[in-house]
Amino acid sequence: MDQRFKKSLLTLPHAGFSKLTAAATAEGYAFLERMQTDWDAGKNCFSGPGEYIIGVSLGDELVAVGGLNKDPYAIEATTGRLRHLYVAAPHRRSGVGRALVDTLLSQAGSYYHRIRLRTDSAEAAAFYESYGFQPIREPDATHNLRLND
DSSP, rough: OOOOEEEEOSSSSSHHHHHHHHHHHHTOHHHHHHHHHHHHHSSOOSOOOEEEEEEEETTEEEEEEEEEEOOOOOTTTTTEEEEEEEGGGGTTTTHHHHHHHHHHHHHHHGGGEEEOOOOOHEEEEEEHHHHTOOOEETTTTTEEEOOOO
Protein backbone atom coordinates (compact mmCIF):
# COMPACT_ATOMS: atom_id res chain seq x y z
CA MET A 1 0.00 0.00 0.00
CA ASP A 2 1.23 3.46 -0.90
CA GLN A 3 2.67 5.29 2.13
CA ARG A 4 0.32 8.22 1.49
CA PHE A 5 -2.60 6.12 2.73
CA LYS A 6 -3.34 6.16 6.45
CA LYS A 7 -5.21 3.42 8.36
CA SER A 8 -7.10 4.27 11.52
CA LEU A 9 -9.93 3.10 13.73
CA LEU A 10 -13.15 4.69 12.59
CA THR A 11 -16.27 5.79 14.40
CA LEU A 12 -19.48 7.01 12.85
CA PRO A 13 -20.48 9.58 11.94
CA HIS A 14 -17.31 10.32 10.00
CA ALA A 15 -16.95 13.30 7.65
CA GLY A 16 -15.95 11.19 4.64
CA PHE A 17 -18.30 8.27 5.24
CA SER A 18 -21.29 9.78 3.42
CA LYS A 19 -19.21 10.36 0.27
CA LEU A 20 -17.92 6.78 0.39
CA THR A 21 -21.47 5.54 0.98
CA ALA A 22 -22.70 7.50 -2.05
CA ALA A 23 -19.98 5.92 -4.21
CA ALA A 24 -20.89 2.42 -3.00
CA THR A 25 -24.60 3.05 -3.56
CA ALA A 26 -23.92 4.32 -7.09
CA GLU A 27 -22.23 0.97 -7.79
CA GLY A 28 -25.27 -0.90 -6.46
CA TYR A 29 -23.89 -1.72 -3.01
CA ALA A 30 -26.25 -0.83 -0.15
CA PHE A 31 -24.19 -2.28 2.69
CA LEU A 32 -22.58 1.01 3.77
CA GLU A 33 -26.03 2.60 4.05
CA ARG A 34 -27.06 -0.40 6.16
CA MET A 35 -23.92 0.00 8.27
CA GLN A 36 -24.80 3.64 9.03
CA THR A 37 -28.44 2.77 9.76
CA ASP A 38 -27.44 -0.04 12.13
CA TRP A 39 -24.93 2.25 13.84
CA ASP A 40 -27.50 5.03 14.29
CA ALA A 41 -30.02 2.55 15.72
CA GLY A 42 -27.44 1.10 18.11
CA LYS A 43 -27.90 -2.28 16.44
CA ASN A 44 -24.25 -2.66 15.41
CA CYS A 45 -21.64 -0.19 16.67
CA PHE A 46 -18.64 -2.54 16.37
CA SER A 47 -18.11 -2.04 20.10
CA GLY A 48 -17.84 -5.57 21.47
CA PRO A 49 -14.60 -7.37 22.25
CA GLY A 50 -12.76 -8.04 18.99
CA GLU A 51 -15.00 -5.70 17.02
CA TYR A 52 -13.85 -2.63 15.16
CA ILE A 53 -14.04 -0.58 11.98
CA ILE A 54 -10.95 0.47 10.07
CA GLY A 55 -10.91 3.39 7.67
CA VAL A 56 -8.21 4.12 5.10
CA SER A 57 -7.67 7.72 4.09
CA LEU A 58 -5.65 9.48 1.45
CA GLY A 59 -5.12 12.96 2.82
CA ASP A 60 -8.51 14.02 4.12
CA GLU A 61 -10.44 11.64 1.85
CA LEU A 62 -11.81 8.37 3.24
CA VAL A 63 -11.18 5.84 0.45
CA ALA A 64 -11.92 2.49 2.13
CA VAL A 65 -13.68 1.02 5.11
CA GLY A 66 -14.22 -2.40 6.63
CA GLY A 67 -15.22 -3.96 9.92
CA LEU A 68 -14.90 -7.07 12.02
CA ASN A 69 -17.72 -8.31 14.27
CA LYS A 70 -18.73 -11.34 16.23
CA ASP A 71 -20.77 -13.15 13.57
CA PRO A 72 -24.43 -12.51 14.48
CA TYR A 73 -25.54 -15.51 12.39
CA ALA A 74 -23.18 -18.09 13.88
CA ILE A 75 -23.95 -20.28 16.85
CA GLU A 76 -20.34 -20.33 18.05
CA ALA A 77 -19.22 -17.24 19.98
CA THR A 78 -15.75 -17.68 18.49
CA THR A 79 -16.88 -16.97 14.92
CA GLY A 80 -16.14 -13.51 13.58
CA ARG A 81 -17.41 -11.84 10.45
CA LEU A 82 -15.76 -9.43 8.02
CA ARG A 83 -18.37 -6.75 7.37
CA HIS A 84 -18.97 -3.88 5.01
CA LEU A 85 -15.61 -3.91 3.24
CA TYR A 86 -15.56 -1.27 0.51
CA VAL A 87 -12.73 0.37 -1.43
CA ALA A 88 -13.56 3.35 -3.66
CA ALA A 89 -13.16 2.38 -7.32
CA PRO A 90 -10.20 4.68 -8.09
CA HIS A 91 -8.20 3.07 -5.26
CA ARG A 92 -8.78 -0.59 -6.06
CA ARG A 93 -5.76 -2.69 -6.96
CA SER A 94 -3.52 -0.25 -5.10
CA GLY A 95 -3.04 -2.48 -2.05
CA VAL A 96 -5.62 -0.61 0.02
CA GLY A 97 -8.05 -3.54 0.24
CA ARG A 98 -5.27 -5.96 1.14
CA ALA A 99 -3.94 -3.60 3.85
CA LEU A 100 -7.47 -3.22 5.20
CA VAL A 101 -8.09 -6.97 5.42
CA ASP A 102 -4.58 -7.56 6.85
CA THR A 103 -5.38 -5.07 9.61
CA LEU A 104 -8.81 -6.55 10.31
CA LEU A 105 -7.45 -10.10 10.49
CA SER A 106 -4.29 -9.21 12.43
CA GLN A 107 -6.09 -9.26 15.79
CA ALA A 108 -8.92 -11.61 14.88
CA GLY A 109 -7.12 -14.71 16.19
CA SER A 110 -7.18 -13.24 19.69
CA TYR A 111 -10.98 -13.42 19.67
CA TYR A 112 -12.13 -15.79 16.95
CA HIS A 113 -11.36 -19.29 15.65
CA ARG A 114 -12.94 -18.66 12.30
CA ILE A 115 -14.04 -15.74 10.17
CA ARG A 116 -16.97 -15.78 7.78
CA LEU A 117 -18.21 -13.29 5.21
CA ARG A 118 -20.79 -12.88 2.50
CA THR A 119 -20.17 -11.55 -0.98
CA ASP A 120 -22.06 -11.71 -4.25
CA SER A 121 -19.18 -10.39 -6.35
CA ALA A 122 -16.90 -12.79 -8.24
CA GLU A 123 -14.09 -10.24 -8.01
CA ALA A 124 -14.48 -9.97 -4.21
CA ALA A 125 -14.73 -13.76 -3.89
CA ALA A 126 -11.40 -14.15 -5.74
CA PHE A 127 -9.86 -11.49 -3.49
CA TYR A 128 -10.95 -13.28 -0.30
CA GLU A 129 -9.96 -16.69 -1.66
CA SER A 130 -6.43 -15.32 -2.17
CA TYR A 131 -6.36 -15.01 1.65
CA GLY A 132 -7.33 -18.64 2.08
CA PHE A 133 -11.05 -18.11 2.59
CA GLN A 134 -12.90 -21.17 1.36
CA PRO A 135 -16.24 -21.01 -0.44
CA ILE A 136 -19.05 -22.46 1.68
CA ARG A 137 -22.72 -23.10 1.06
CA GLU A 138 -24.48 -21.61 4.04
CA PRO A 139 -27.56 -19.40 3.95
CA ASP A 140 -25.79 -16.51 5.72
CA ALA A 141 -22.18 -16.76 4.47
CA THR A 142 -20.32 -17.47 1.24
CA HIS A 143 -16.78 -17.85 2.61
CA ASN A 144 -15.03 -19.17 5.69
CA LEU A 145 -11.48 -18.89 7.04
CA ARG A 146 -10.27 -21.06 9.91
CA LEU A 147 -7.84 -19.39 12.32
CA ASN A 148 -5.61 -20.97 14.96
CA ASP A 149 -5.91 -24.50 13.56
